[in-house]
Amino acid sequence: MGSTIPRTYQDNLTEAKTLLAVFGGMRPCDVRPMHVAQYLDVRGKKAPVRANREKSLLSHIFSMAMRWGVVDSNPCRGVARNTEKGRDRYLIDAEFMAVKHIAGDFIATVMDFAYLTALRKGDIFALRLEQITAEGIYIKQGKTGMKQIFEWIPTLREVIARPRALPRPIRGLYLFCTRRGQPYTDAGFKAMWNRVQVKWAESGGERFTFHDIRAKALTDAKRHGLDAQALAGHTSSATTDHYIKMKKFRKVTPLL
Template sequence: MGIYKRGKTWYIDYYDQYGRRHREKVGPNKRQAEQALAKRKIEVAENKFLDKKKHEKIKFKDFAQEFIEYYSKPNKRSWKRDTQLVNNLTAFLGHKCLHEITSFDIEKYKKERVKKVTSATVNRELSCLRNIYNRAIQWGKATRNPVKGVKFFKESEGRLRYLEQDEISRLLQECPYHLKPIVIVALNTGMRLGEILNLKWQDLDFNQKFIYIENSKNGEKREVPMNNFLLKMMAQLKETSNYGDYIFSHKDGSPLKGVYRSFKSACKRAGIKNFRFHDLRHTFASHLVMNGVDLKTVQELMGHKSFSMALRYAHLSPDHKRKAVEDLGNRMQKVVTIWSQKENLTNCQN
């Protein structure tokens, strides 16, 4: 690494973080050459150096496909969802090179996109875009993330539809044979439909009473406890299972499909309106809270990364607020009692 002069022009000579050698023309000023070399040293040390000659022609649409192929598919069960998000982003940004996209471009995308879809959908797309650039930086194909500093749309808390006990009974009565155990698993674990349908017998530990989800929506492993009722039902299913590794499968052993349609029909027969399969998760969490389970435990059982997600259910349990201040009151009463006793003893001694 160093600077050198040829004729009247100064050059810098350095190696990047990958061991590749680079020479750059700076100009007639030695001081500028020294400053340019110092800047490159910092970029290399912080792994932020980008060979513009090599990467300036990388189109966003091309890298986005690499993101799907080498990140989403191997790491996320929801990679098909990522593919749709990428398609939406590419329609607006795909013609630009990766390093050309600015925060202003993203602001324009927000403005145009929200005319066609909900703000929540735009936020999911921006989140995907942010993840794309994080991978690009990690893989040495970008030095900055233009999504950083861009404000996401404010979202409402969304719907919180759950079933009362009588609705649960009516739904289960109308579920066909193949659907009923799937619904029971959802009601007793809060698992997502995709997680349930991808369950294999090897994911169940009957001794420890746990279901192990290897790759959840968040891309992390998760342990889901089974209560005795669910444990007994799963054991009965295992005794009659003849179709391979998947717990819920077709006769050829492939994971069961068509559940949404079957579930919708069961809800209609049961007279239950405005209810999706995903709302069984809300039902699971809501009944936990109404039975006195604390919100931190609900967060863990639901597999939520953020505690704010569990706070959606707080209004269902005003008792936990009363209990909190009551516990504090009891502790305060003990302190005051001890203080009063000491005060009385002091007065007596005097």
Template sequence: MGRRPSKAGAIPHFRARKQKSGVVHYYYDHGGKPRREEPLGSDYGLAIKRWAEIERESAPPAAAVLTFRYVLDRYMVEVAALKAPRTLLDNQHEGAKLLEFFDDPPGPFEAIQSVNVRQYMTWRTKSGKGQIRANREKALLSHVWNYARDKGYTALPNPCAGIKGFKESGRDVYVEDDAYRAIWNKADACLRDAMDLAYLTGQRPDDVLRMTDMDVRDGALHVRQRKTGAKLRIEVAGELQGVLARIAERKRGHQVHNTRLVVSEHGRSLTVATMSRHWKAACVEAGITGLQFRDLRAKAGTDKADSAGDIRHAQRQLGHSSVVMTEHYTRKRRGEKVTPTR
């Protein structure tokens, strides 16, 4: 039997082991003595599906104490597992941190009170850092509690209610045109492609790197935002048309064809982390600090609203559900555009 993984945030009871053939097989760990593991196969998607089915079929013993760990595990299976991959990963890290406090030692779920939530916020930021992460973790705790009320695990009020989080100022950086051009001039070919696509489409870094040749059809670039699921059709015209033609021409020189639009000089796909390293290197070369690749999305929205004279154009491009969100996202970056008194 393989040992239990020690990495924080791992999927509960889900085990993965590489065989001598190099193929990874997955198992459901039922625990017990001796331990019993149920094979789930080598297909990760099917293994996760079967794992979720087993988790839903399980139920706590009638005489067992309902712990925070159990309720959190159920939430991860029934709620978090349906979220976007990045959100699920964030929830796993946040849940692991909550367990450090509320599962040491394990006690009844309903024993958690508002004072304990405030104690957690103090404990989480005792080093003077981590205020934003503490806010996200408190939000997850609140979601888990509401889930527990919905499932009938508790009828007690949410202990997070009335507990104030730490103040967040948010980013208010705007990428000026000269800064954009300076970074672009120091960037390599794949970063230039990514920068132009991010700015001209106004999409998130992950969505930009996931764009493929097949997404360009019927005179539009089709985007399905990974975070929200929103669908967009961005007209292939103007500078975007030129960028796509440039990308196609550059990819013709690669020995191996990759359907992704943004690829390395060897034709390989890039991750957000890799792209961030390319961005930082270009910023250092350009002598510019304080900017992140994701700030290009805010620049796109701000410039779109200013040029169109209507923030609703920026709202549609960014895929926001409301104008209020777009206003908060763009105006604080550059300031509200107004006319003089006379």
């Protein structure tokens, strides 16, 4: 599967190509806020969320250009982003268990680990065996840099034991590694996950993303009175609340 390239970097490369196709022929000093707004409007008709991400990258580029003295201002500032609709998919326990049943041992183990830790996919596949200690599992989140230690509980020990018991190359330094001892790439795991979701859909289930497992974990943590913010590794409670607010269910007693 090859070595892992951070997901954000991969996304930035794709975004940069799209931006170059539109702004590549312009001098930086000629780009005005109206051009950025027009880009968001046109691009937003098909991909409003992706347009927002591309605008963020463009803004960062202009911030650096200001620092280098190439331009005097950032034309992205003050330009409103496209409205984004929060994803409200909540994965119920029965769905989670059903997908694990058809997914096979490896995917089921990754799902369990993702649920227990609420870690992002990139952090899961970057986890090295040396990070698993007697104290717990040490993590430095790739996206935020947040440092965490997941303390041992029986269910976490059981899940960790599964991949460690599998035959692995002598040089396999990662908890979840390929036959060559390398971490799974985003594209490689995505292909495996997609096959599972196709089978799930064919059986009558509603497809969901791997990231929806993180949303389920944070939502369930908050509902059970646990510290969802600490579990998520977010620097502010507002980020956590925004992340899970669309995924909470209120229990209602029907009429007798």
